[in-house]
Amino acid sequence: MEKVKHCLKMGDFIPALSGLIGKISLVSSFAVVWAQELRITNPHFVFDNIRLELLIGGIIALVVACISPKIAPAGTLAPLVILIPSMVKFGVHPFVLSILVGVIGLIFIRMELLSKLILLSKHVSKTSLTLVFGVSGVLLCVQKLFSFFNEKYLILALLLILLTLCYVYLIKMDKVWMMIPISAVVSLLIAFLGGIKLNLMEPMNPLVLNPIYWWEEVWGIGFGLNFVTILKTLPFAFFVMLLWGMDTVAITTLLEEQSSEEENPEEIDLNKSFMVVAVRNMLAGSLGGAQTGSLWRSFLIPLFMIQRPMRGATFLLGGACILVSLFGSPIKLLAFPPLVWTVLLFGIFMPLSVIGFNKWRRSKQALQKIAIILLAAIGVGYSPIITWLGALIVQHFSKDEEDKISSLF
Template sequence: MTQQNNGCYRSQRRPGKSFSSRTEYLEHELTIMNPKRWGINLPFRDYHFEMEDFVPALAATIGKIVMVAAVVGAFAAPMGLSSEFVIENVRFEMLIAALLFVILFSGIFNPNANLAGTHGPMIPMIPLIVASGGHPMALGIMVGIFGLFLSVTRGGSKLMVLTGEGVRGGLLIYLGAVGMISQVKALFTWAEGIGMGYVAFAVILSTVLIYALLARWQMRWLSIPLGSGLALLIALVMGAPFEFVTEPGIPNLNPAYWWGEETGWMMGMPDLSHFIAVAPFAVLAVAMWSPDFMGHRVFQELNYPEKAYKVLMNVDDTMAVASVRQMVGSGLGGGNLSSSWGTYMIPAAIAKRPIPAGAVLTGIFCVVAALWGYPMDLAVWPPVLRVALLVGVFLPLLEAGMQMTRDSKTSQSAGIVMFASAFVNPVFGWSFTMLLDNLGLIGDKERSQELRHTDRWIIPAITFVVMCVVMAAVGMLPGIPALVESFR
């Protein structure tokens, strides 16, 4: 069977010059691939590298540096740990991700599993986790355990199927709009802080123009390197201060150092109280995976041809990889919180490229950045960072959501999920609107009638109730004090 699959790909592959357009060639590559799930997939035998793979790999590397630094920094600040500690731990995390998971899992063993990235929506919760007596290792292990349970029971893919198109679209619009506004504000805050507000204006204006032109030319997959490069150039020419501070080197690779009493995190090993304190946050983190993973797969469905179903991201397998990566990374001493890697998947889907080739390049880029050091300074500089997130994540999210809400049925569900998300948060908005949509109270009533009794209200109702209990426990429901205080 393996030889048949390999021969099928090789026999059907044709050089790019034999197609009338680059898009036609890329779509042909997607349709002839037949990756082996939990098998051995090798470069040039089961897939090839294309120039389009370099862009999502570069975007993913920039996003990785940015997001892991944000997570580790959110832990470090209330603990009184230094910025040098943050950089060292980020470099360590990048090596863990690249060498142990990105290349091996997404590049070789399971090309249908997206790369295990960083759980950005949990960043605002981290100070509360620390205040509640949480421990980074305890949190990572609990997230991994709950994530594996959801993966084994195929809960992630089930929830994705039960989430109607209107709910998906509205969630993407909300996340895209909120993220876009936050990045613009953050860039202006930085620029005004150095007394150069006009730099932010020039950078944002140039970003809008380049993104519009790339969309016109159907080359949006180039938006991150071109947009970030142009932002870097404009900011430097206008006199914005920048300097390299991170020197080449190898981070400490000893887990005993990171989990020592007087070194690394300076917290020692976690005990039972730490696991109890982080349990509600771990449940919430895994619950937030489903809408996050769903949003990433949507980009493949929107940009890939219909016959390319074999290369679509497998939600359950991605959850399994993210869970194992979380437990291993936390056990070794890392502070990252795993999720599906959005800054890779979104530009890769737009570029019409499958997961494995770009995954291998991403792993190589992450190793180079971690050891070299200097690229980390560039990636976290505000003009580069904010523009990369704007054009690589939030604007595509907004566009994808708008494409999915073109009729009255889907727009109704989209409006409710956006309202509910603004009222509490996207987890509440997603679970609440999914329940209403499946019951037929809003959206497509014909779809509701076709659902089984269990899918129509039992699973959505249980999901909504569990989410509300967890959010009440950690203080995420407006007007309700955090119940997690009782664990302290």
């Protein structure tokens, strides 16, 4: 514990705040889509599920912060949200999915299949996938902001212009990580001044950690433990392994970019980190959680930008998640759409897009540059899976630099 205290600095609050907001946003997305597709009528389902996932994620983050400074906390696998409608139609059960992802994940790690999957990605893959995740995130955030503000275009325009000016200024000052708290404060002020109200006084249920209560009463679908459901869920559990690989490529690319000028760059033990992710999937799924886990991207990206050690910020992240889960009310404030989408837009996805663009500019071969743009466009318009597979083909027929990711395993 003394080591943790020694690691803490004010700058660690930035990635902790971003990770908290990102977790609330993404768990909310998972819960909303599952509820819509499964026709869950419980009015407290989404809010209570956010509290449940925050509590589990916070406890695990505290444990890994105390155990090792090289284990990344377990977050949410954002790209999987768009596949939930297809999974429900196919007969996938969320509890079975959580258990299978955990079990298969541990097998992949034990057999070193996950590390081999990630090591397939070189310059073309890393650049195109970074652009895909960055640009897709920007488009999603803008779309959500337009949807929330509806016809109040003047307020939205003022918000985006003001934050864009702040972002450009902070780039020149080399303090882009400050966009996260600035975005949060400015979005709340502009929204409130524009007459948009937020109700923080709604009643709150006690937090229940009973699997039977969650799956039988809240979800209303039981545990789904039968041969047919397991068989239908299995392909999607394997697909999550592929998404883990692609998600990690984008994150490690940013780590390489941000740590290139440091004498002692941050190190992540990806195998142990994904072991934590696998266990978290099984634990949260057993207790009724809606999300599927991966590395905590909304925490790691600002952490790498601010160039802080992981342990102190992870400790703050875990503590913040537990407190917010227990008190509940901060969730409603931090889940306020203008705050969520501006923080993700300017604090996560814009920097990710810039990193991808800078890597694209440094490509030495003209054909590689063209391929990266085409692959990124396909990933944004259709699927990052196609981008990744196409990049592997391009890499096979072109000379490329050696990867540095192998040292992370």
